[in-house]
Amino acid sequence: MAGNAEVAAFLAGAALAHLVLVEAARQLPQALWRERLALIAAEVCVAMTGRREGQGALRDAVHLTRPGDDPGPSGRVLQQWLHAAGRPISVVGLGRAVDGVATDSVALCLDVVGPTPVERAAQVIEVVLEGTPRAETEALILADAVLSKSLGWKHALPLLSLALKPRDLRLRGGELRLACHRAVVLGAGQAVPLAADLSRRAVRLQAVAPRLRARGAARAVLLFLSRDALAPSALNFMSDRAARRLCDRLVDLGAIRELTGRDSFRLYGL
Amino acid sequence: MKKAGTETALDHELADLPPDLRWREWMRRIEAVLFASAAPVARDDLARVVGPGVSVDLLIEDLMVDLAGRPYQVARVGAGWVLRTLPAYAPVIRAAADIGGQVLNLSEFDLAVLAAIAYHQPISRDGLKEIFGREISRDMIGRLAERDLIGTGPREPRRGAPYTFVTTEIFLAAFGMQSLRDLPDPELLLDSGMTHT
Numbered sequence: 001m002a003g004n005a006e007v008a009a010f011l012a013g014a015a016l017a018h019l020v021l022v023e024a025a026r027q028l029p030q031a032l033w034r035e036r037l038a039l040i041a042a043e044v045c046v047a048m049t050g051r052r053e054g055q056g057a058l059r060d061a062v063h064l065t066r067p068g069d070d071p072g073p074s075g076r077v078l079q080q081w082l083h084a085a086g087r088p089i090s091v092v093g094l095g096r097a098v099d100g101v102a103t104d105s106v107a108l109c110l111d112v113v114g115p116t117p118v119e120r121a122a123q124v125i126e127v128v129l130e131g132t133p134r135a136e137t138e139a140l141i142l143a144d145a146v147l148s149k150s151l152g153w154k155h156a157l158p159l160l161s162l163a164l165k166p167r168d169l170r171l172r173g174g175e176l177r178l179a180c181h182r183a184v185v186l187g188a189g190q191a192v193p194l195a196a197d198l199s200r201r202a203v204r205l206q207a208v209a210p211r212l213r214a215r216g217a218a219r220a221v222l223l224f225l226s227r228d229a230l231a232p233s234a235l236n237f238m239s240d241r242a243a244r245r246l247c248d249r250l251v252d253l254g255a256i257r258e259l260t261g262r263d264s265f266r267l268y269g270l
Numbered sequence: 271m272k273k274a275g276t277e278t279a280l281d282h283e284l285a286d287l288p289p290d291l292r293w294r295e296w297m298r299r300i301e302a303v304l305f306a307s308a309a310p311v312a313r314d315d316l317a318r319v320v321g322p323g324v325s326v327d328l329l330i331e332d333l334m335v336d337l338a339g340r341p342y343q344v345a346r347v348g349a350g351w352v353l354r355t356l357p358a359y360a361p362v363i364r365a366a367a368d369i370g371g372q373v374l375n376l377s378e379f380d381l382a383v384l385a386a387i388a389y390h391q392p393i394s395r396d397g398l399k400e401i402f403g404r405e406i407s408r409d410m411i412g413r414l415a416e417r418d419l420i421g422t423g424p425r426e427p428r429r430g431a432p433y434t435f436v437t438t439e440i441f442l443a444a445f446g447m448q449s450l451r452d453l454p455d456p457e458l459l460l461d462s463g464m465t466h467t
Contacts, residue, residue: 049450050451060427062424063424064424064426065423069422070422072392072424072434075392075424102327104327134449134451260427262427264427264428264429
């Protein structure tokens with residue numbers, strides 16, 4: 001009879017095997033999927049620092065900060081996650097996302113050896129928190145990056161971080177590995193339905209795309225397929241008025257949603 | 271300030287020194303930069319005075335060991351480091367001169383507003399008005415911003431898009447904190463009767 005640890009490891013392996021197929025599906029808007037999971041991961045990490053901002057507030061913090069201004073402690077966490085999930089995994093790229101961790105430690109983390117992807121990720125959490133106990137966000141970003149890299153993906157997919165609890169991060173060795181195996185199953189449980197949902201929405205958006213006659217509409221559609229949320233002003237290749245009209249039209253067509261529920265400072269996304 | 275042109279003359283590699291002396295010189299450079307700066311210095315800036323690819327973190331670690339027994343130490347602040355006297359020497363420094371007061375020179379109410387910003391950031395002047403029950407003047411915000419204790423955060427999503435304010439790394443350094451998580455727990459403050467409600 002297999003023990004808890006064996007069962008958890010087996011289930012995590014099954015979840016990852018399924019996730020690898022989901023990730024490779026042609027219809028999936030991968031970059032958008034990663035950004036939206038990054039938003040969930042950021043919410044988890046922000047809560048670990050004792051703050052309570054929800055996903056809407058985090059989105060606002062990032063979208064309403066002018067260049068050169070500071071998105072604040074919680075907005076910064078989302079920026080870190082978007083940075084990590086938006087660029088191919090590399091020492092330099094991740095180094096910028098986790099700027100409290102030395103570059104050589106990032107390199108060591110990425111080269112960590114271990115029998116399975118999840119065990120490597122668990123080791124990374126342990127190593128990072130050993131040196132800097134309050135760097136939970138950085139530890140989770142690096143752990144998910146290592147997990148993704150071990151699965152042969154070019155980009156970091158927020159996964160473990162969707163489900164690890166603050167008390168899990170205080171565990172070490174076998175107990176931490178067990179928590180990570182369970183978190184992979186729970187994380188995949190969020191990532192897989194989200195992938196299905198976003199794939200359906202992407203198909204819908206692509207279906208209405210030929211009916212859009214505004215200049216720049218094709219570029220806008222591509223952006224919506226790759227970003228969690230966009231203010232109309234982000235469609236800076238169109239006039240402000242045209243961008244707003246296009247967003248409204250896409251909402252009317254049921255291809256995108258307005259995400260804030262506000263009348264002004266609106267954000268749109270799939 | 272040196273001109274940009276003279277920076278290229280800085281010998282990073284120190285190839286003519288034996289390895290141990292080279293390491294020592296890099297440590298001294300980092301100590302000199304930290305000594306000269308009132309604000310925390312980021313890793314990238316420190317990396318500019320040592321050999322390419324040399325670990326700033328290891329140099330700082332050795333410097334910390336080196337400074338053991340001195341009345342000051344290297345402290346981590348946010349993503350950088352700062353040289354700071356040991357807390358045990360605070361009364362001594364105060365006895366000699368009121369240096370702490372001179373650095374900030376803020377009224378009690380200024381400090382209360384600063385604390386409110388620290389706990390509730392990002393927060394706008396309207397948000398502060400709600401907390402204090404009175405208008406928070408632009409002058410007061412200006413005094414805090416002038417000292418680099420606060421900066422501008424995201425705009426609020428409503429009419430006029432007012433700015434919010436957030437604390438800076440200099441704020442952390444000034445109050446001896448490594449991150450905002452070092453802020454005292456407000457509930458504990460209430461329990462110990464340190465705040466009036």
